[in-house]
Structures are given as structure tokens and as C-alpha cells.
Amino acid sequence: MRWSQYFINTLREVPADADVISQKLMMRAAMIRKVAAGIYTYLPLGLRSMQKLEAIVREEMGRAGAIELTMPTIQPSELWIESKRWQVYGKELLRVKDRHGREFCYAPTAEEVITDTVRDAINSYRSLPVNLYQIQTKFRDEVRPRFGLMRGREFVMKDAYSFHANRESLDEIYEKMRVAYGAIFNRCGLDHVAVDADTGNIGGSASHEFMVLAQSGEDAVVSCPNCSYGANVEKATSKFFGEPAAAQIEELAPIHTPGTQSIDDVGKFLGKPTSQLVKTLVFDTDKGCVMVLVRGDREGNEIKIKNYLSAEFLEMMPDARFESATGGPIGYCGPVGTKAPRVLADVSLKGLTNWVVGANKSDTHYTGANPGRDFQEPEYGDFTTVFAGDPCPRCATPLEIHRGIEVGHVFKLGTKYSAAMNCTFLDEKGAREPMIMGCYGLGIGRTVAAAVEQSHDDDGIIWPMPIAPFEVVVTQIGKEDNVRAAADDIYRQLRDAGIDAILDDRDERPGVKFKDADLIGFPLRIGIGAKSLAISQIEWSFRKDRAKQLGAAEEVVESVISEVRAARI
């Protein structure tokens, strides 16, 4: 490709509304252009990177036995009503009506359509399993789109769906997909981890997230530096040893604690560390009001609580209903004499005696509260979020917490959709069973953006070779005829060798060309100017360190070709 005939409009200044590095750099490098909040044009350079990633994804999907198809982005409401998600999904689902007033949605994912497709086509266990995927544009009407391609509303995602006659078959394909995902991210040169994850909205049993580690990541990932344990903080657990019981069991005693609504205030007032106090959280759920007790220095984890209760809906109890639901004022609520019908306690409290808790009376706490004696023994469980330094649940090594960008997510769905949508098959005995499903998502744009987050410097992007828009830029320095001819010749040689090269033949000063090349981040650059040509030499360098090497043209071409081939994997 000749730069002068291509479509690259780099920006010297950062657009004011860019908020993360990948977005700033990709906008400046003319890879993406914002059209509306969370909606982008993929400019030619950006599209090339996406297409390169897509090619890798297709290869690995093929290797895992998945078969490509394409489903519509606009889907009829009937299918979504059938799966109940039309009602459940909420405002993230963009709903539209056609001219006849029929309702459709712009698909955020495609379980309904694929299930509908497979139930029509497959009736026998003999035809199972199947694993189908597409690479398709999706739309989720996010409350607050931000971070460029990392959290857009319209985005490109690879989504695969597998259908099985039994659990073992699901386990087998699930494992193949996990391996494929690891291979994809490895090939892109991304530093990533696979972690246990919550299944969230999609539903199902097992689930793993693939996280690219980066400072700007939206998710926190817990990992063990010793064993292979890794999990999303939403889900991570730690090995809690519990507290030794106090030697002396105290009597329940009210104390006057004015103006101490927060745990920190209570701790300061009583001169005790918050780890020796009990924090009371109250939730409103579809299963009723639930009180959750956690150690004062821990944080309640709504997802764990929600999962434990099998609740569909859970939120902090609104202030307006707080007193009537618990019988105590906000800030002074506790388990002793509460009206809350159900009381849970985090495992961190197990064995702890002589609790300090709210007394359900203004400006009053109790000391010496003991479960079983002063109030009903609560249901114990893991209801708090893991902190860095907590012991690993497998090997007790202190856990680490890193920021990560979720680029892939695989689920064992089970029969949630197949049962709801009557996607069944006949087994060996002629019995009709719902198919068992798995689903596997991978964000294309997000992965490309994650690569930029992970690999850049002050001057621009440093692309990993496999997803660089071009592998090599040939920079023509100066416009003398011999320079032009030499640059052209080198470019042709590379192209003939199947290298993805771009020739910077613009009538620009050298500095401009160097700056643009660094900004866009081509992994390799060959520079051809009058100076070095005079001694029959040309130069080449890697973007990552920019150390220039000189050599005869044939040698340089040879070196560059072999470097590119080696880096392609």
C-alpha cells in the first residue's frame, strides 16, 4: 500500500472527549473515529487490525471445531419473549419497531436466534454436538459508554454457541474453547489470565473470563502468585481461618454511641479496630428483606449474596423503607431484636464472640452480643469481597489483585435457553431432552484496544506483529530519484514476499513521517534516505526500541522478512 494513496489522517492533538490511552491513541492514529457516544467508525487502519484479529479467531475456532455462520443484528421480539429476556433485559436492549409496528431489538447477543436455528435443524443425539459461531456487530445501550472501543455501545464480538446431548460433551467442547481462547490471546502477544467468573445476566453454571492485564482495566482480578488460582473479584474467595473465641463471654450491654452511623465512627468512638466490629448491611430482594452481617473491615459482595439467595433482584434497602423493614434506624441497625426475617453472616464472623452491633435504637450499640444467645444463629456463608493479601483458597498464599480488561468470557449455559425455547433432541432411548448449551464470547474491538492499552509509549502505539495494521513501514526519506527508486524497490520486494508493508511515499519532511510511523506503531520500519544510500546502506528498526541497524538492501530485506515471519506465529 502506498501511503499517499491510502486514507490516513493522523491528529496532532487529542480529541477532548477521549478518556483512555487506547482511545486517544487510536483516534490520533486514524484507526477509529467517534460518530456518537459509544459508536465508532473503524477507519481503514483500525479495520485492518480488527480483521487480522478476526482471521486469528477464525483459525482457532476452526481448530476447535466451531463452524461459522452469520445471524441478523435486528431480531424479532417473539424469540426474546420466548426466552423471557425481552422482559428481563431492561434498557440495555435497544428496541425498535418496523413500519408495521412490529417489535424488534438490535441484538446484544444471539442465544435466542441460534437456539431457534438449532431446534429447527437438529432432532437427534446423532447430530450433536454442534458448535456454531459468528463474528458480528452487537449493540448494548450502555448507561454510560466510555473508554472508546473498550466499552462502546456498538461493538464487534465473536460469539459461539455449542449444543450437546450430555454434560460430558459440553465439558469437552468448553475445554477446547478455553484452549482456543488462550491460543488467540497468546498469538496476539497479550499478557492475560483466565479466571473463574460470575455468570451474571446470561445464566448458567461454570464460567471463565479472559482478562488482559492493564492498569486501566475496569475489572479487578484476584490471582494467586503461587498456584494457578484466579478469579474475578465478584467471585473470588479466600481461605478464612476464623477468629478465636474470646476467653470470656460477655453480657449483652447497650452503650450510648451518639453520632456514629458509620463503622469507622463506631471504631473511633470505642477505640477498637473495625475488624472487631460487626457491620450490618440490609438488602431489599425479591425474596424479601435480608440482613447481612460482615466484619467491620470487610466489604459486602452483592453478587455473592444474590447468588446465595438465588435472588433475581437485590439492592441496598432504600432509606424510605429502612426502618419499617428492620425495626431500627439507619446506622444503628443490628441483629438483636431485628424485624428482618432473614439474617446472614459472613464466614469471617464465624467463631467471633462478643460482637459490637447496632441496637436498633438511635445512638445506641450493643457490646457483648453473641449469636445463638442474644439473637438467632445466622446463616453463615461467603458474603464479602476478597482483599489483596487474603490467603488463597487453595494454597493460602497471599492473593494479588490486578486490573484487567475482560476480552473473552465462556459459559456453561446448561438448559436455560433450550428448555425455555423447547430446543430438544431424542436420545438413544427415544426420550426427548433439552439440549445442553455452552456459549463463548470474545470482544474483537475490545481486544484490539486492550492490546494498545498494554503496549504503547509516549509516542504512540507499539503493535504486536499479528494484529498490526501493517507489519512494516518503508519510509522514503527525501525525494531524490534514487531514494524514490530504492524505496519503491524495497517495498515491492517485501510485498512480493507476502509481507504486509506500507510505503510512506508522501511528500513530507522526514520528521513528520517518523512521528506518524511511531504514532501508528508499525512494528518494523525500514528507512531509505540519500545519506545511507550514498554508502549503499539502508536502515531498519523495531518500533519497540527504535534502535537503528544499517545494512545492505538485500540483507535488510532478508532480515525484515524473517523477523516478520518469526513474529507471525
Place this chain on the structure above:
RNA sequence: CGGGGUGUGGCGCAGUCUGGUAGCGCACCUGCUUUGGGAGCAGGGGGUCGGAGGUUCGAAUCCUCUCGCCCCGACCA
């Protein structure tokens, strides 16, 4: 959804308080000089000042409504 901010040429901004008919840098075009890390000089083109309505002799500026975009918050008992 709540709070805050902002909207002026392709990009970044000033001008708004104190109304007088739009300006700077980058980019773009022409010429000359330059030419190994975003050149210099000279000249030039491009903007219904987000939109609608109002006040006024006169509105980017004041008032009302509206739309877009950005930020912060929505684990606190």
C-alpha cells in the same frame, strides 16, 4: 437516574461576565526558502457560534425551551 460541566471551521481552544456583527494554534490551498524526529516567511479558502423561540436598533454574548457530548455519583448504614 441524580449532580456538575460543555457545545464557536476537520482537531484543540479564546471571545460570553460587561451585547456592537467572530478570532488564535494545528490541519488545508498557493508561492518562495527549507529537508534525518511534527520547518520558516508571505498570501489564501473555510464557521447559519448545537437547535428553536424570545428580549433588543443590534445577540456567540441576555432570557426560555430543547438536543448532543463529557465528567462525577448510584457499597453507604
